[in-house]
Amino acid sequence: MKILVCISHVPDTTSKINFTENNTTFDTNGVQYVINPNDEFGLTRAIWFQEKQGATVEVVTVGTAEVEPTLRKALAIGANSAIRVDMPALDGYAVAQQLAAVVKNGGYDLVIAGRESIDYNGGMVPGMLAAMTGANFVNTCISLEIDGTTATTVREIDGGKETATAALPLIIGGQKGLVEESDLRIPNMRGIMMARQKPLNVVPPVDSNAETQTVSFEKPAAKGAVTLVDAGNLDQLIDLLHNEAKVI
16 A cells, blocks of 8 residues: 655744734744644554555655755654655645645555644645545544555544545545544654655646735734732623623
């Protein structure tokens, strides 16, 4: 079985976020980047298939040279090889077009993508990728088993879970639950050393077009000051809830 795991290069949520050029450009200075958490769950599941069923695992991302440390981390976790499509990730549609070209040329049985990335939270790439390649698709996937050419999946739906089977090739949008958090892997020294010897192939982009553009960024409004009310002063509390908080 040949598996492709789509990896997003995203800012760590602990990083301080700022914008430049009149709030139109994300400031990358001092920002630590990581593997998108939803993608990390998918990568861990792919490594399980590698160890238990002899699958070959390849990772891919769309980005310029600065994303390569994230790919190397994926290789250190256990992926066999990596692909970097050499262009900036302009928007979800352009990224899906690039990934679709990789999928069509790679002959993959299973493509695992994260449900969404934690930077823009678009949640659009896996579904568009499936449409562009004609593969079966399961989103919000929290369980995946493969038996021959048949996949059994469990996905979250409103008010519960849904179990479905699908024939390979299959694309899933994975998330937390695909593996347990305790099963996520931290690269060890041996993995880091081996990752240096694994192939990281840089491929040119295919013709694509971005359908959206960033106009500006805006940070959430700062939280207001906390007002303390004496436990016995109910009239003041009611007045504040009515006239300031406007919740009653």
